[in-house]
Amino acid sequence: MSLNPPxxxxxxxxxxxxxxxxxxxxxxxxxxxxxxxGAPVWQTYLDLHKFLRKDMVISEHASxxxxxxxxxxxxxxLSAGLLVPMVTAQAPMGLFxxxxxxxxxxxxxRFFLALGGLDPGSAFGGMGSSRxxxxxxxxxxxxxxxxxxxxxxxxxxxxxxxVLASQEPGWxxxxxxxxxxxxxxxxxxLAETGRVPVDNPATHxxxxxxxxxxLLEYSGRYLALxxxxxxxxxxxLMTLLANIFFPIGLAAKTTMATFGLGLLYLMGxxxxxxxxxxxxxxxxxxxxxxxxxxxxxAAFMLSLLALVSTFLFR
Amino acid sequence: MSLCGYAVGALGGLLFMRREKLAxxxxxxxxxxxxxxxxxxxxxxxxxxxxxxxxxxxxxPPLIPYIQLGVRLDxxxxxxxxxxxxxxxxxxxxxxxxxxxxxxxxNVGVLGAxxxxxxxxxxxxxxxxxxxxxxxxxELMALTGYCLVSFEYEKSETRRAGVLFFVxxxxxxxxxxxxxxxxxxxxxxxxxxxxxxxxxxxxxxxRDAAFVLFMLGFGIKAGVVPMHIWLPEAHPVAPSxxxxxxxxxxxxxxxxxxxxxCFDFLGPPVWWWGVTVLVAGTVSxxxxxxxxxxxxxxxxxxAYHSIENIGIILMGLGAALEFLYFKHPLLAALSxxxxxYHTINHASFKGLLFLGAGAVVQSxxxxxxxxxxxxxxxxxxxxxxxxxxxxAISALPPLNGFISEWLTYQALLRGFGxxxxxxxxxxPLSGAMLALTGALAAVCxxxxxxxxxxxxxxxxxxxxxxxxxxxxxVGMLVLTAACVxxxxxxxxxxxxxxxxxxxxxxxxxxGQLSLGDGLVLxxxxxKAGTVSTxxxxxxxxxxxxxxxxxxxxxxxxxxxxxxxxxxxxxxxLTPKMEYTAxxxxxxxxxxxxxxxxxxxxxxxxxxxSPYFATTVRFESHIEEVFVQRFYRPxxxxxxxxxxxxxxxxxxxxxxxxxxxxxxxxxxxIFAL
Numbered sequence: 011m012s013l014n015p016p017x018x019x020x021x022x023x024x025x026x027x028x029x030x031x032x033x034x035x036x037x038x039x040x041x042x043x044x045x046x047x048g049a050p051v052w053q054t055y056l057d058l059h060k061f062l063r064k065d066m067v068i069s070e071h072a073s074x075x076x077x078x079x080x081x082x083x084x085x086x087x088l089s090a091g092l093l094v095p096m097v098t099a100q101a102p103m104g105l106f107x108x109x110x111x112x113x114x115x116x117x118x119x120r121f122f123l124a125l126g127g128l129d130p131g132s133a134f135g136g137m138g139s140s141r142x143x144x145x146x147x148x149x150x151x152x153x154x155x156x157x158x159x160x161x162x163x164x165x166x167x168x169x170x171x172x173v174l175a176s177q178e179p180g181w182x183x184x185x186x187x188x189x190x191x192x193x194x195x196x197x198x199x200l201a202e203t204g205r206v207p208v209d210n211p212a213t214h215x216x217x218x219x220x221x222x223x224x225l226l227e228y229s230g231r232y233l234a235l236x237x238x239x240x241x242x243x244x245x246x247l248m249t250l251l252a253n254i255f256f257p258i259g260l261a262a263k264t265t266m267a268t269f270g271l272g273l274l275y276l277m278g279x280x281x282x283x284x285x286x287x288x289x290x291x292x293x294x295x296x297x298x299x300x301x302x303x304x305x306x307x308a309a310f311m312l313s314l315l316a317l318v319s320t321f322l323f324r
Numbered sequence: 325m326s327l328c329g330y331a332v333g334a335l336g337g338l339l340f341m342r343r344e345k346l347a348x349x350x351x352x353x354x355x356x357x358x359x360x361x362x363x364x365x366x367x368x369x370x371x372x373x374x375x376x377x378x379x380x381x382x383x384x385p386p387l388i389p390y391i392q393l394g395v396r397l398d399x400x401x402x403x404x405x406x407x408x409x410x411x412x413x414x415x416x417x418x419x420x421x422x423x424x425x426x427x428x429x430x431n432v433g434v435l436g437a438x439x440x441x442x443x444x445x446x447x448x449x450x451x452x453x454x455x456x457x458x459x460x461x462x463e464l465m466a467l468t469g470y471c472l473v474s475f476e477y478e479k480s481e482t483r484r485a486g487v488l489f490f491v492x493x494x495x496x497x498x499x500x501x502x503x504x505x506x507x508x509x510x511x512x513x514x515x516x517x518x519x520x521x522x523x524x525x526x527x528x529x530x531r532d533a534a535f536v537l538f539m540l541g542f543g544i545k546a547g548v549v550p551m552h553i554w555l556p557e558a559h560p561v562a563p564s565x566x567x568x569x570x571x572x573x574x575x576x577x578x579x580x581x582x583x584x585x586c587f588d589f590l591g592p593p594v595w596w597w598g599v600t601v602l603v604a605g606t607v608s609x610x611x612x613x614x615x616x617x618x619x620x621x622x623x624x625x626x627a628y629h630s631i632e633n634i635g636i637i638l639m640g641l642g643a644a645l646e647f648l649y650f651k652h653p654l655l656a657a658l659s660x661x662x663x664x665y666h667t668i669n670h671a672s673f674k675g676l677l678f679l680g681a682g683a684v685v686q687s688x689x690x691x692x693x694x695x696x697x698x699x700x701x702x703x704x705x706x707x708x709x710x711x712x713x714x715x716a717i718s719a720l721p722p723l724n725g726f727i728s729e730w731l732t733y734q735a736l737l738r739g740f741g742x743x744x745x746x747x748x749x750x751x752p753l754s755g756a757m758l759a760l761t762g763a764l765a766a767v768c769x770x771x772x773x774x775x776x777x778x779x780x781x782x783x784x785x786x787x788x789x790x791x792x793x794x795x796x797x798v799g800m801l802v803l804t805a806a807c808v809x810x811x812x813x814x815x816x817x818x819x820x821x822x823x824x825x826x827x828x829x830x831x832x833x834x835g836q837l838s839l840g841d842g843l844v845l846x847x848x849x850x851k852a853g854t855v856s857t858x859x860x861x862x863x864x865x866x867x868x869x870x871x872x873x874x875x876x877x878x879x880x881x882x883x884x885x886x887x888x889x890x891x892x893x894x895x896x897l898t899p900k901m902e903y904t905a906x907x908x909x910x911x912x913x914x915x916x917x918x919x920x921x922x923x924x925x926x927x928x929x930x931x932x933s934p935y936f937a938t939t940v941r942f943e944s945h946i947e948e949v950f951v952q953r954f955y956r957p958x959x960x961x962x963x964x965x966x967x968x969x970x971x972x973x974x975x976x977x978x979x980x981x982x983x984x985x986x987x988x989x990x991x992x993i994f995a996l
Contacts, residue, residue: 026870059878062874062875062878062879064879064882065882065883066884067884067887068886069887069888069889070886070887070888070889071780071889071897072889073700073701073707073777073778074700074704075700075711075777075778081868084871085864088870089860089863089864089867103859103863104854105839105840105854105856106844106854106855106856106859107854107855107856107860108853108854108855110733110853110855111721111730111855114730115860117720117762117763118721120766121715121766121769121770124770125770125773125774125778128770128774128775128778128903129774129779130889131697131778131779131780131889131897131901131902132891132897132902133901133902134890135903136774136903136907136908139770139774139908140903140909140910141911143766143767143770144767144912144915146763146767147760147763147766147767147912148760148763148915149763150759150762150763151756151757151759152756153759154756154758154759155752155755155756158737158752158755158756162737162740162741165851165852166852167733167734167737167847167852168851168852168853168854171851226890227890230879230882230884231871231879231882235871299911300911300914300915303915314753314756317752318749321746321749
């Protein structure tokens, strides 16, 4: 396993540029289903551009942790993205960590963001931090079990190896264990990216919000970093879901042609997944906070069943 | 050599009892130097590689027949010696200034003497090469531990905790003595050399009995759920340097004992041993962190986290036992490395966190987190060290907790493929619970760090807090450096563990675990998964310029100013409006309601409508389910039985003579 500089640069750029587009696409899709015209899909880029140019107000109660958090959030999301195979089967930085490192890096970003939420001393921030950490904590076992379902047959926690193993001919598309793990993982995706049954990304200043409550005191360039980081995280998780469960079209070698083809496949899979997210968001109401554990418990049970079925059907 | 040092330190402490400044400097200074000697000795031994000869000697000439006081250093002992010495060194440095807080109030010489004595007997426990020395050191450890816990004896809470610690220590000693008697019966000799692999000579029932006794005995010492109840009582009430040594080192001796007995003495394991240890570990980990989340006493919170981490260590040990049963020595070595790596990791970050908590408690005079806040501005260094410890204990990359949990995951994942039986589901389930534990630990440390160090101070004491004294900061710095080194050079640590795995499983695996000049840690092979903390940090550093370049291009004119936190248009935020520690963990308390059974009590006084209350009193209380369901009934039973037995001891000499006579008679009949 060696480092591949062009791939590394290409994937970094792809992560940075594609992430806002996915967020914009989901927003647009939701608007269309609500019979609205909606903002253009590139609105997120414009927002980021605006935030980057704005002045910043920092709370007088905040300490250095507050300023550290946006960097950590952004960098961990981006680094996590480099561990995932996006268009090629080989992740550019796969040597530095597999799926466990990916989960860990995202958790590190969340840890610091939650501290950043507590730092200005506002009750909103504390509430957001508390809820975000709680939900992430109960989502984690479900996510791990779903990952184990794939990692155990592959005999590896390296994402590239998992993808290669599922590209082998013995792999069945609708294996019960895969299907169950996919559903479990999809629920975790909704929770981790703050999507509707768990959190509402569209609300501001309401007692129902979770992720947004943490960010309330951030403005200007820090807000840009956090928003960008959050959309990169969403892209990373969606790519993970798309590529480890449907490893079609991932390029084995890096030539321009295979890269282009892989990119097309990736866009297609992401679009399908985004449409699924839009459908779930439009057809469901947000759950009460203390109903969320039931949903995540269901995800845990599905992942557990997935694991048991690997045991039964092999 | 370090043994003599501790002895001198202890004596010196007593000698200079009346001159406290000298006593403090002398006893803790000597302790630090002797710990450093121990550290170097252990490193030299372990660095010698798998072929390192074990060092052996007699402590005292055999004064009494049968009682041999031999000491011997082998892979396992040397590794624990490393842990003890590393922590001993850092905490002794910290104590130099820390004990100044006791000047004029307390006899610092006694504290220093007991501190040295504790380090001395702990060191003796891990190098003992015979039942006698081991048990003597073990008992002395409990005794000095008791004296240190009860140091601030005028508080009733402290006395209660001290007695509980003492009682539990004796139950564990009793179990261990019984276990060793069973082993002795088979070997006929007191030295550890004769006990090696003695399990093969014993009958199955006796081996199982010995395992259960040792599991109970060492489990109490290590604080395994449900034998943990003494731990969250005893650790917080001791002076903070003692809490640190107890939480990071003393409970590890339980792990040492378990590893020594299970891998070295009892021979090839039976299938349910590994499962028992694994399940006990998983339960301890999850319950430990859940109870930790409910605490708002900073030191009690840390004490519960010790239970959690002991659980994680036991997961590695249990998996190793199970792999030995499946005849996979290579995987057993991997699991053992995971468990032992977590042992030294937990020692370093828990020591660090307790030292940080000690600094905070000393400058705010409270252990209650609800009265802290804003300390990151007032104690920036302590805050930084505590944050490093918090990230490490939450198993977040790139720090050391992540590395050992990564290894544990690898071991558990391999477990699924190691056997065909249904029991293999235990491994991934433990893995999922490990994930839950890690995530909950992150919640808990966002709370612990956030409420203690961030936002506005919640009390005058916190507002007037001062940065810790220099030697305290140096002590914390040493452990911070240890955390970072343990995180960035995992392959070097794994190499130090080679003698240990060689001794206990017959495999040394450091070669298979390291890749790319030792900067990348692999899970036995490159294909099975790799991780590199140095790589992750490098990646972060390389990506760091991206936001700065964007600002240079776009946001050159943007300014930054300070302003008040958004207060919804009211007039100013007060610290009372901040989120509290209890509030922070409320969602968890609600989700796991069935386990916690919180008792709530709300009283309102109002004039005309309940919505306009004049005073509101709210009380919430959580009692541990084990205390409620098991220990309280047990205590009541013991008291009741004791009352009945009291009738026997009426005080009359005649009655006692009669008892002696009856006993003699019974013995004679029994002998015939």
